[in-house]
Amino acid sequence: MEISFKGKRILVTGAGQGIGRGIAIELWRAGANIVALSRTRTHLESLQSEYPSIEIVDVDVADWDKTREVIESLGHFDALVNNAAIAICEPFLTCSAADFNKTFDINVKAALNISQVVARKMVENKTPGSIVNISSQASKAALKDHAIYSASKAALDALTRAMALELGPYGIRVNSVNPTVIMTAMAKVGWSDPKKSSEMLAKIPLGRFGEVSEVVNAVVFLLSEKSSMINGVELPIDGGFLAT
Template sequence: MDSFKGRRILVTGGSQGIGKGIVLELWRQGANVVTISNQLEDLQRLQAEYPTIETACVDLRDWDSTRKTVDSLGVFDGLVNNAGVAIIEPFLECTQTNFDQTISINVRAALNVSQIVAQKMIKHGIKGSIVNISSQASKAALKDHVAYCASKSAIDSMTRAMALELGPHGIRVNAVNPTAVMSELGRQVWADPVKAGKMLSKIPLGRFGEVEDVVNAVTFLLGAGAGMVSGVQLPVDGGFLAT
């Protein structure tokens, strides 16, 4: 399968977890993939195993350094804003530092990277596609996730605004909203059967998401098969939001 052959796609936070899954699937489908992350060792391991995948290390919280890095990487046909953080704190204990960090990584970085990528798409007449990784937490409250919920709701709103303004240039923008996903970290977070059971009881399909479930949604939205899809938030949640 070479549905992305010849296309150049940037993935943020692509050195581990869902992001790495996206990077590898796009690579398998023939894309020229670039990923940026602040995890240098993970990036080095990724590039050692897949030398044709281009990597760059940058702290996405740093607005100016991020802009310089993304600008230096050239022109892209697609972008996946995957980088994110989840700091678990009850509402009454949420600190300014943790709230600001969550917004900085989950929202502001996506805005920053998207501006650079979209400007070059417009300049070069590229009818590209941008996919933002959101969450079911944007649409349903999760206990002890106040900053995370706020950030993902912001991503959904930003996705709609981006779709509205970039649509006239032929650029599509969508979001994917997963439930809990069994990445390596996800398996650790949901290892407690009591905690897992409470969440699973709210998912009609009766299971957590797997990395490939999210990857499949992302590649669909990036691809030509979604050519008339823009401004949507696509739940990959086993029916969680339907209950």
Template sequence: MDKYFKEKRILITGGCQGIGRGIALELWRQGAHVVVLSNQPENLEKLKKEYPTIETTCVDLRDWDKTRETVDSLGTFDGLVNSAGVAIIEPFFECSPESFDTTMAINVRAILNVSQIVAKKMIENNIKGSIVNISSQASKAALKDHTAYCASKGAVDSLTRVMALELGPHGIRANTVNPTVVLTELGRKVWADPAKSQDMLSKIPMGRFGEVQEVVNTVIFLLSDSASMITGVQLPVDGGFLAT
């Protein structure tokens, strides 16, 4: 796959930390022209200092019009990874309209918005591109206190299937990657307490949480021509969580 990504332009939302950063760096290592879009100026600046050839752009994905303007100004892409996301942890009875709307705006609506611009340019330039949306095992299984998050990831899966259906005739593929708990820097802190992690780990047949690189490898595969006949798929990276 190394040769496949050389000189290709890939846009990654939420690409300056966690899984998104891991994807950005792997694509950079494989020779892609990487553009990272985020609303975190400090993390973008840090990424740019460490990797000067990675292009960075700051925008709030909740702003529909500004996001469209920004993405349109970035030009044409061969691939897109919608990695930006938010998890507001609230139980069903305490889930507020503000939390729900924010979650949907970032986790779902932003994917629609960014993908519309990128896919339209792919079609105009006859690019047989690939779009990968970061979903979650929470799209398939209810997680306690994750009301808005579960709802949003279910919507991501459904949106992606429609994208696959309508973009397929243009040679554009759309898939999701659905991880379990992933041990990003934040994930390690959140799940360090055995009292918190034991219940979740007991539901994962492989007995451990995921590593960032395991998700990255799956995304890279789906972006590449090694997955040329795969579209409309929700691919779990969950150690068997959804098999139980």
């Protein structure tokens, strides 16, 4: 299935490493003009050194006003991927207000903030568009020590549905993908302990964790016209975890 984004301008947040970096590169390969956003400048510079035509922007998306100012300055986009996120994993009984606020500022409020600016320009320009939010299987199933993270991703799913409902009449589709553990460089370290990974793997019928490319491919499809009637969907990429 050929998918082309030639002539399309796409913003990818959290694009410095991991899934976001993979998404930015694959969309670039499909012909898109990419703006890669991240808090960490060095990660962005590494990306740009490999793909010089990718535009890079560093901003801490937890800062509502600064982020809004930066996104406003970037102009019109045809599509958006809200990938920037943080995971603070701790037992429910020791969750703190500070960690809750930090997690929701990045995982939920930033997606709302950035999407508002991008979607308003789509509406003003009378151009259809597509937005994909990167959620998690943790929004659908309880995971130990993930109370705040899970709550933030469940909120992101709800936001996705509301966005799909309100933006659909303007030709703007909004969907989320909800991956299981994906083997980024960070995850390979965090899930390398067989004792920790075996319990999770036992719940995945395919018997393995996901690869970055498997999330990237789903995102590319949902952004494209190949998914033109898909709106308001929360797509698990979990090897069947949620089916069991």
